[in-house]
Amino acid sequence: MSPRPGPGLLAVRVLAAGLNRADLIAYGSAPTSAPGRELAGEITAVGDGVEGFAVGDRIMARGHGFAATAVVEARLAIAAPEGLSDEEAGALPVALTTMHDAIVTHGHLAPGGRVLIHAASSGVGVTGVQLAAAFGASTIFATSRSSTKLDVIGRHVGPIDSELVTIDTSVEAFEEVATDVDLIVDNVGASVLEGNIVAAAVQGRIVQVGRLGGREATIDLDELARKRIELIGVTFRTRSDDEVAEIFTRVRDDLGDRLTLFRPRIAGRFALADLEVAFAELAADRHVGKIVVVP
Template sequence: MQAAVVTENGVVIKTVPIPALGAEQVLVRVRAAGLNRADLGVAAGHAHGAMGGAGTIMGIEFAGEVAAVGAGVTQVKPGDRVMCSGAGAYAEYALADMGRVVPVPDRNLSWEQAATLTVALSTMHDAVVTNGRLVAGEAVMVLGASSGVGLVAMQIAKHLGAGLVIGTSTNAERRARLKEFGADLAVDTSVEGWSKQVLEATGGKGVALVVDQVSAATINEAMLATAILGRIVNVGRLGGNKGSFNFDLHATRRIAYIGVTHRTRSVEEVREEFRVMRRDLWDAVEAGAFSLPIDKVFPLAQAPEALEHMKANQHFGKIVLAT
């Protein structure tokens, strides 16, 4: 099969064997794969746990038809249309753990659309509900809201009854579109003192929950915008892994600062993440309540160009590979 593989000379399209099927795995004929920010680190050769390094097949999100199932798999069968998360997505065939495979909703979704949803739904349900403990009526702010997962975070918050949803972006054109995806207020975090806009919108209290994909560049201002006893869930670090942190402000506002990642989760933990996401959101998914714009579709052979397009950070929504 053809796959986009990390080499010492960058990401290269190579012929590799179809992966061997395990007892609790599903082999999928990939029709489309979604790009995610984590892919850039893998493409650069930065190892993340089991991911990364020369020989790694790129990608963590895909949709396609079930080609074969392991002996312990009962919930899907060959021929089923599914969307999944799992390693090796930038390829003609990929494996997924049985707990990370969900049916493509029966509403004529294209493969490209189906490939955009799995990671965003599971990651942001985990951030907003499981770790963020959203209560209906609370105000929520998503930092870095114009990314695919950010757009879904706002939609989940709105669907679950958030009283006010705030999204941020430093790009005026992308910021203008956030209201299409659930934002009641769009904020430019490049403006000095931007937290004042959030405080004004919340009657001086601040938001109860921050879903933070930016981290170092905005953390202190974000804490100023967070209510006393509020929660900040650190999902991504687009603004830097390290930076200044105002510990006194953190203590004064008694903020719960929660870090999340999939790199240190067990198979069982990720299966549970998918289970509770489906419990809370699947009726809405099947009704078409969540959607993502597709910025651009590249063929698999142009995976390196697709990664460069993502690295340029000029896209809105998802970038997809068609296989």
């Protein structure tokens, strides 16, 4: 029997946990000391005041997943749909909340909008492509430095109503292909900022999510002003638990019955005991989608 968790909390047996780039960045050469940021789990005990969850339910949540058991906040959990495997459910919370916040809440994507997703092969990127399609983008420009990875993304996403235009940035300047873009989801940062200003439409939005390509860049403020571009930064680091809970509420309300549309691509599955090997695989940048560990 698990000890009873505190009010508002759920005790879970971890089934799978996704790896995130942020752990490599925050924990440097020792990412294995990271506790993890997301998981799928089976509820073993429910704290006071929790509604809507019961012992035995399978959930996906933000929480410390690199362990056999975890305690998570019920408001940062979503019932895992039957159609998703444990690995898929454990790989979804960070990407789904990050991309919903970027594309819907801050990006205000309207049906028919043109969207550019940088580092579309990343864990967040693949979900971003799926979300942009679900919210009615007319065209989705997806970038990667590898044409092979772009093919994999296209196959994983499958038939969608949006036109998917893939851009291999090792051979093409993305801003020459992606023009008049209403929403740019920037998972790359400094190395693409100048091009983003070129690619953006008048009144376009750039949501700055990741700095894989550097954190400092110069931009043409005259072009920013002329196009009336909104440049919006987002992170979980300065968000209170209440703010993160609000994102979960929006995701549940908006996507609750269609979560299986956002099936993550599992690019690697490792035993928790091999977390070091799993992080080495993430750092090698060969993956498309998510790498997970299972206890």
